Amino acid sequence: MGIEIEDKFDVPPEYEIPDLGGLADVAGPKSYQLVALYFDTPDLRLAARGVTLRRRRGGADAGWHLKLPKAKGVRQEITHPLTRSTKIVPPELAELVRAYARGAELKVVAELETRRSVTILKDGETGLVEIADDRVKGTVYGDEPKIVRWREVEAELLEGGTRQLLAKVGKRLRKAGASASESTSKLAKLLEPAPLPTAPTKPGSAGEVVVGYLEGQVKALLSQDPRVRRAEEDAVHQMRVAARRLRSALKAFKTVVTETGEVQEELRWLGTVLGEARDLEVIRARFGKALAGLAPELVTGPIQARLGSDLRKREEEAYERIKEALSGDRYYVLLDALDRLVAAPALGKAAAKPAQTELRSVAAANWNRVTKRYDEAQAIEDEERREIAMHDVRKAAKRARYTAEALQPSLGADLGRLAKHAENVQEVLGTYQDGVVAQETLAKEAETARQAGEDTFTYGLLIGIERNAAERAHAEFPRVWKETVKAVSKVL
Template identity: 75%
Template sequence: MGIEIEDKFDVPPDYAVPDLSRLGRVVGPKSHQLVALYYDTTDLRLAARGITLRRRRGGDDPGWHLKLPTAKGVRQEITAPLTRGTKQVPPELAELVRAFTRGAELQPVAELDTRRSVTVVYGGDTRLVEIADDRVKGTAFGGTPTVVRWREVEAELLDGDRALLAKVGKRLRKAGATPSEAASKLARLLAPAPPLTARTDPGSAGEVVVGYLAGQVAALLSQDPRVRRTEEDAVHRMRVAARRLRSALKAFRTIVTGTAGVQDELRWLGTVLGEARDLEVIRARFTGRLSGLAPELVVGRVRDRLGGDLGGRQQQAYERIREALSGERYYALLDALDVLVREPELTRAAARPAGKELVDAAAANWRRVTKAYDTAQAVDDPERREIAMHDVRKAAKRARYTAEALRPALGSDMKKLAKLAEAVQEVLGAHLDGVVAQETLAGEAATARLAGEDTFTYGLLIGLERAEAEQAHARFPEVWARTVRGVEKIL
């Protein structure tokens, strides 16, 4: 697996790659003949998302290549060895695109026959940038095969930096190259995909909200392959995208309506992802706590129980995630999200200018925070009041997400509002995390005690967690007062 960072250029048939020797030692050109067979569903679901899946012969890296876009000009590449047959995609790659295929069969949709001339810029013995000059014959399948020929140049960053890639691009453009509008060779060959997002009036509240929803749907989908590969922070990012979507649908219900069912399913997905994420967080928390203790204070099997035992539970939670992500309920949610951004049910308010309409939405969400706070403070029983304060934390998170969604359209005030809401969320979250950690430690200590193990370290850790939770509880009044003053200046 690797990250591919490249710039693509269209060039005329008589284009000459310029001299790049001032940028480093130049080696090449070296010629290759590459034949790549591309796979997709019949309705080109992968291509619509900028994903390419191919089986390629020839060159220095023959094999199966799956390329997943992560940012403009940046793609994650996952490879598998070349197989003898062409009928079946390697199962490990087919698994990674299930969020996009959703049960539809993968089959060949195009073939690219490329005559490639490769030049490499070195810095000493280090390969910095590779320039590929490609003469391409593309054949699109389906109905009557369509054949297209063109020439293009790609500059791919290897072990250099982006500044060097920019200098290479500048020289290529000066010689007559123009930046390509096609994200890939396959995108150039195939018919343009229909828009994934509904057209809305420029500058309208609908444009802002639908654009934000589309961005979060894309963020959720982009994490699906990473979750399946158990990559670091993938579950967290996917869970955040689901939460942001659900929060936005609640916050902007005066703009986009008819989303109750989608909200319920996003809550389900968040719950599926939550168990593994919570175990991941608390294991890292306990590891940090233990590493901060003197060795003589760490006794018994405490490291095994707070590391390996919880790790086993985390792996079981991951298995449940994989099962859920391969089920019809998940596919139905993804289908519903596609419809949500492509054909949203917009209210009349969606056509109004974004400014006042969305400021009102931000203000309404902050009022939810203050209402939850007032409700909690009216509770006399300390334990019940603490439970009620969880609602304040959740309301603050929603207010933060709402302000962050509006920041591109409404500017610095929403940035300030998001920071203020985040401060409330974080101090209440710190208190809650300490309480949950104490409960987990108490449970693990009880298990250890039944096994006849020394539980001294558990008691020490519980004391540390209690102290931190109490500190957060003591900080809250000051944070709340400062936040209220700040919000009054904005709203």
């Protein structure tokens, strides 16, 4: 797996690669003959999302290649060795495009034959930038096969290169007559998939801002799907955050985008599915750090195994449950609903109003909700019930933060400051809550160890550390709250 960073250029048939001397040592050109079969659903669901799945022979990197979009000019590439079959996608790769295919058959939709001339900029033996001059014959399969021919140039950043050098190469290519390609890939140029439908919203309106934000979060959620299936670092967390942001936005902007109750509930379900593995991941790392900070003589019994490998095993089991959920109809139905949500949302009257006035009041209302929850909690005399109510304050602060962050790009930096203030409240209360949960987890693990006849001294030590951290956060909160309320008053 790697990250592909490249610039693509359209060039005329008579184009000549310019002299690249002076930028680095030049090796080549060297010629290759490449033949690639591209797989997609019959209605091109992968291509519409900027996903490329191909089987290629010839050249230095023959095999299967799956390219997933990450950002403009950057794609994640996952490779698999060449297989004999030209019709069946390797199961490992088919699994990674489930969120895009959603049960539809993957079949060959196009073939590309490319005569490639490769020049490499090098520093000694280290490759910096690869320039590929491609003459392409593309065939689109269907009722009547269509053949298209063109020429293009790609400049790809290699492991030893820099973006600055890539930019200099691009400048020389353009000066010689190349123009930046509007297509993200050869397949996109060949197939020209229909763009994803977008909601008809009025420029500058609340609807435009909210639907645009929702669209971005749906893309963020989808982009994490393959990473979650591969159990990549932080992927579950990022997918869970996207689901939470979507749900929070649908609640906050319910007068702009209406009739979303069912989608909200399904996003809650997805967040719960992802939450078990994420929580275990966080607490395992938390305990590992705490144990590493103790003097060796204070670590007694097989505590590292119980709080390390045992929790990891539970985490791996939770990952399997995630994969099962992400391969089920309920998940696909949710993804379809999210697509409809951004393509044809049910817009309320507020959607047509100016974003500056309509949405700023939503941000203020969400912060007022935080202060209301705080006042309600402080009015409770019973300490245990008051602490439970303070958890609602934390959730309200998170929603206020997400709302402000959604609006900040469109409505200005003061919404960014509001988001930061809400985050401060969320973090202090979160530190307290995390300490409480950690103590409960340690107490359960200690009881299991005690029943097994193990030394539980270190468990008690860790519980004491977590209790102190929670108490410090609890004692700090009144000051943070006072300062935050004062700061927010200046923003709103």
